[in-house]
Amino acid sequence: MTGKRPTLIIIDGSSVIYRAFHAIPLTITNQSGMPTNAIYGFTQTLKKIIADWRPDYIGVAFDMKGPSFRQELFTEYKATRPPMPDALQPQIPFIKRIVAAYGIPVMEKAGYEADDIIATLVKRFGNEVKAMIVTGDKDMYQLVDENVVILDYAANKEYGRAEAEAKFGVPPGLLKDLLGLAGDSSDNIPGVAGIGPKTAVKLIQEFGSIEEIYANIEKVSSEKLREKLHANKAQAEMSKELATLHPDVDFPTTLYDLTSTAPDTDRLIPLLQELGFKKLLAELTTVAAAPAKEPAIIAEVITNLSNLAAETERLKAAGRFALTLITDAGGATGLAVCADIERPVFIPDGKEAVQELKGILEDDTIIKDTDDSKALYVFFKGFGVKLSGVGIDTSLASYIINPSGSDHSLSALSAQILNDTAQDIHQSIHKKAINIKLLTEILTKTLDNDGLSGIYKNLELPTSEVLADMELAGIMVDGSILTELSKEMEHDLSVMEASIYKAAGAEFNINSPKQLSEVLFERLGLKPVKKTKSGFSTDEEVLRQLSDKHEVPALILSFRQVSKLKSTYVDAILELIDPSDGRVHTSFNQTVTSTGRLSSSRPNLQNIPTRSASALRIREAFVAPKGSVFVSADYSQIELRIVAHLSQDPALMAAFIKDEDVHTATASEVFGVLPGLVTPELRRRAKAINFGIIYGMGAYGLSSELGCSVKEAESYIAGYFAHYKAVKAFIDRTIEETKVNGYTTTLFGRRRYIPELKSPVEAVARFGSRMAVNTPIQGAAADMIKAAMIPIHKRLAEGTGRSRMLLQIHDELIIETPVEEAASVAELVKDEMEGAIKLLVPIKVNIKQGANWRVVE
Structure with missing residues (x-):
């Protein structure tokens, strides 16, 4: 710890809780069967922060259940977030009791988020202390200044002004403007439709805040960009307000209240006993000897091809090694390899280096263990190299062993299994390679002992390569259809807005629940359906019930539907079209769902709606190239x-x-x-x-x-x-x-x-009962389509190579194929899907062909 000022550590309790919940398996329970994984992870984190940083003052801020003032400003704020997992809810009170037993204030306030409480503490005591904020929330970086830093406790790293600006491209004080323009999908902040982070950063670097951008809007060189800004001015201002932390929360905590004290063992010991935390109990009552300092192991850097040739021979002789990409914000910077944990090696990125390694990379008798096989497949195929002989992919192995955990990253596994939390794994070349090697042995034994090696080797690992090729292929999008649709939706929204104002007899902020509530229940005299802490509810269920009483609720529902389609799909997909090939290259996520199903992101092509005319036109924009068609193969009622x-x-x-x-x-x-x-x-x-x-x-x-x-x-x-x-x-x-x-x-x-x-x-x-029944059904369906995708991918590659799989949407596959191959491809796909497993009832696959996604839906 440096600096003359006393230190105040403020922990974003909600952020740390979720990180702990997803990093540690649900198999950790107390004697009564209640999950305790989040409690255990949070307590370990709290202990580490106190031990490593020895703060003078410390406090923990929590979100309170219920809506905040931001929902009153924008009803869809955080609407896309899933509800708190059932297994986490009962752990929250115990976590607060742990915090209190450590003598640390629990700070929360109805109607506000933990972020606002932290902002208030920073404003209140910022002139007296060095404030260190423990959080995973990027919104918090707007608080960073000369006396305020973000603390990455796992990496033992502080993020001050310079680091924050390097991370986001704008000074901390303008982060709320960045989020106001680009939006924030995690909080469902819309931003300006069609403006992504890169464009937002350029505008802010050139003009400054959102207010300064609009004051100088005629100086924006791009006419298209000016149109977007003009059309979304109100939305940009609202989005900035949603992203702005409010530092004036009224709660009584003083700096004296935050004074760091010893734990109250009379309260803490019984609590740890109740939770069954024997290790923490032992640590609380025993002073352990300080561990010997870990010897420094520095990765050897290969600087020329002759050294690389020698290293290649060493790797070949070893027969097995850890292999992983080293990346930064700009992409891959090189490879880390490790055949011997005492001698990790870094190979800078470059075509010559990859070509030198090609022989061992394509040799399936030389085993490569990694933390992300799909990323490696994609990377090497960019150099014309087909990676073979992948052994353990730590993320996939972890997922097979514990599918309910949502974080299977190398850093999470290193912390959870190797107890390595002292390093930022993704910034440490030697640690990343070494930990893959250490984890490989542990995960292999667990797969074998649990009888899971088969599904790992025969299903998940081969699927990784299939998904890599699908991501590389991408799917063509006719941007003109979406551009026209976006304009029509903008016009429709304006017309709807006018209709709503006319029917209501007044203008108001349609996105404000508070103002809408006043219009519905005071001005129009409709009878409220249900009440929340902040007033009468205006959610979708309420509006549907009121739709037969007055036209305004129905109009609001239509307005919200069109607005969501426009921002979430139409404008977002337009932003993601690759200008080099006119395609969208979605990312398939293999380790997210607990049942084995795939998901996709950037964009999410698995949740595009199908019911409305506008939604169908979105699918119509996904097109096959000239001379080709889409073949759709869909399992019929497979579950x-x-x-x-x-x-x-x-x-x-x-x-x-x-x-x-x-x-x-x-x-x-x-x-x-x-x-x-x-x-x-x-x-x-x-x-x-x-x-x-x-x-x-x-x-x-x-x-x-x-x-x-x-x-x-x-x-x-x-x-x-x-x-x-x-x-x-x-x-x-x-x-x-x-x-x-x-x-x-x-x-x-x-x-x-x-x-x-x-x-x-x-x-x-x-909830557990539902999962017990759901998993064998939905999980088998997910396994079936993966089992079909693997041979389909192989057979298509062995053919002309002109037909390729593009998408998997739950029980459906989309293949792009030349017209002349469509019939044979359809037969091939149907054969493999229906033969993926033998059931006691027939398996039926429906086949459709067409020029775009809409006609094959």
């Missing part, structure tokens, strides 16, 4: 077919064996009508019942889905299980077996631990 196989229910199996419409069959039984008299509406309701019940939806949830009474929903559920008795038995049996084993598995051997089933908290236990 219900898996249920039929797993339950061996005679009625459900019969429907599939006879190739009947299973939803019509269910409607006939549940609603008591002949199959020929089942209407489209009855079929829709039966479909909701089929999928809702097998995933644990209760009567209340089903009543909401169908728009019926809870009593009616109960009768539907009873009727369903009366007809499909073996399905009910399967659900009950699966839950009980998962309770006994502690995990559930898919047909392919994928395993998922579900400690929530043993939780004393009823809501958590119910």
Whole structure:
């Protein structure tokens, strides 16, 4: 610790809690079965900060449950964030008790976020102390000044003004302007449609704040950019306000209250005993000898080709080595390799270096262990090198072992498994390579011991290379369609806005729940449906209920739908089109979902809506090149077919064996009508019942889905299980077996631990029951399509090489193929998808062909 000022460490409690929850597996529980992973990780972090930095003052700020003033300003603020995991909720009170037992103030305030409390402390005491903020939230960097730094405790690094500006491209004081222009997807701050971070940085560097940019808007050289700024002025100003931290929260904490003190062992020891933290208890009562300083190991840097040739021979002789990319903000800077943990090597990026390594890279008898095989496949293919012989990919292996953990990065695994938190792994060449080598041995043993080596080697690892090629291929986008659609939506929004004002009889901020509430319930006299802490609710459910009472609620719903489509998809996709090939190259995420399903980002092509005309036009913009078509192959009702196989229910199996419409069959039984008299509406309701019940939806949830009474929903559920008795038995049996084993598995051997089933908290236990049933079904479907993708990719590559897989959207594959190959490709894909596994019922794949994504949907 340096500097003459006393230090105040302010911990962003919510940020540290989520990091701990996702870094440590849910298998850590106390004796009653409650998950304690977040509590344990948070406590370890708190201990480390206190021990390493010895602050004079310390406090922890938390977000309070409920809306903040930002939701009043913009109803969609943070709307895209998933709710707090059920397994985390019961841990929060314990974490606050831990903080209090350490003698540290717990600071929170209704209507405000932890960020605002921290900003208030910085303003209140900034002239007296050096403030060090522990957070993973980029918003906090706007507080950085000569007496305020962001503390990366894991890397033992402080981020002051210079580091913050290097990180974001603008001074800390202008970070809120950057977020105001570019938006922030994590908080659902819209920003200016069509302006990304790079453009925003350039504008700020040239003109300054948002206010200064608009004051000099005619000096902006690009006409297109000026149009975007003009059209979104109000949105830019609102977005900046959402991103601005408010330093005037009224709460009584004084600097004296924050004085660092020793833990209250009378409170802390019983608490640690209740949580079952034996190691922390022992550390609390025992003074351990200081560990010997780790010897410095510096990576050898290869500076010429002759040295590289010698290193290549050493790697070849070793037969196995760790291999990873070293990157910075500009991309890859080189490779780190390690065959011997005493001698890591750094090879600067370059074509000559890669070509020298080509022989061992393409030799599948020489094993390469890494932390991100997909990134390596993409990187080397850019040099015309086909990487072979990948052994352990630490991220994939960790994901197979613990699919419920959301952080399988090298830094997280190093902290969790190797207890290495003293280094920033991604900035330390030798540590990154060495830790891959150390983790490889540990993860290999765990895969073998748990019987998971098969699904790792035969499914997940080969899928990584398939996804690399799909990312490289990208999918062509006709930008003119989206540009025109964006203009139409902008016009539609203006028309809607005028209609809303006319119907309401006044102008107001449509995005402000507070102002909307005043219009609906005071000016128009509508009866409120429900109330929140900040006033009467104006959420989607409320507006739907009010839509038959007045035209304004319906107009607001339409306005919100169009606005979201425009900002989230149309403008975002336009920004991501690669000008070099006219394609969007999405990133496929292989280690995110707990069931094995893939997700995608930048952009998310798996959640593009399909219901509205505008949404269909978005898909229409995804086009096949001239002379080519898209072939779409979609599993038909695959999850219900898996249920039929797993339950061996005679009625459900019969429907599939006879190739009947299973939803019509269910409607006939549940609603008591002949199959020929089942209407489209009855079929829709039966479909909701089929999928809702097998995933644990209760009567209340089903009543909401169908728009019926809870009593009616109960009768539907009873009727369903009366007809499909073996399905009910399967659900009950699966839950009980998962309770006994502690995990559930898919047909392919994928395993998922579900400690929530043993939780004393009823809501958590119910959530565990749903996961226990969901995972074998959805997980098997995810495994099936991966098992089909691997041979499809291989067979397409062995053909002309002109047909290639572009997208996987849940149960569907999109292949781009020359027109003359379309028929044979369709047959190939159908053959592999239907043959991915043998079920007790037929597997059916629907094939479509077309010039764009819309026509094959």
